Amino acid sequence: MPAAADILETPDTQALFERYHLGWETRDPKLIASLHSADTVFHVHDGSEPVVGRDELLSHCAGLFEQYDFSLERGRLLCGSDFWVFEWQMVMNFTGTDGVPFTATCEMLDVVTLNEAGEVVRKDVFVNGAQQQAAFMRAGISL
Template sequence: MSTKIAAGQRLDTKSVFDRYHKGWEARDPGLIASLHSADTVFHIHDGSEPITGRQLLKAQCAGLFEQFKFSIEKIRLLCGDDFWTFEWLMVMELNDCKGVLFTAKVEMLDVVTLNHAREVLRKDVYMNGAQRTGAFTRAGIEAKPMSRPLT
């Protein structure tokens, strides 16, 4: 990565982020995948293996959206010429083991690298494991890896 960032490039990265974030907020796997490169790597660092390729990513996102109902609270976005980091909270409404509704919040961090075509080349997602385990345990959900290669 270059250390000097041209003003126009930073704004361009932000516009890619804005389109990408809309895909996640709309829970639209097609839009998300369309902003990734054909050879993209998507890795949720929760003990799971990386997903490689646009088609597998699209299927993985559809599965995540089906399995988990969550919203996103923005905390901080840092953009560079070919990357962004996005700190956010995954917010889920869950029922505890007694059926009582509670709001779970898990701190998340996305590290995203763009290629020269302004496509997402790689996305690494880091989560606060203690918060995730606590929320899932309280809800009686087994904390399995969120990202699994699909066959």
């Protein structure tokens, strides 16, 4: 059974989360990568391979921001001394195959592990595959 300290929100982890989330909200790959360890693993569980290393993550995030027009809606956040779990919705703006713009949402879940230095050593992102597939199909994007 986990200790109460592992369940309750911790101020240091909360502050780190806020800095990290700001990087995503402002679409700043340098800020995001700076909060990861050199040997970080960033894995979106959508069938893609994990991104390994801070430099690779920087490139990956820059590519995401160039390729997709999306924002985030916050959900529940659970923090412990060396982790956070964050429920959120990705809000994506697309143009459908019929030429009509549309907005789609996709439920997401981040599981983030921190090292003793307070760096993100692993981020696993779980995607609602049905919502993602429906949005991408409507936009004519193959997964």
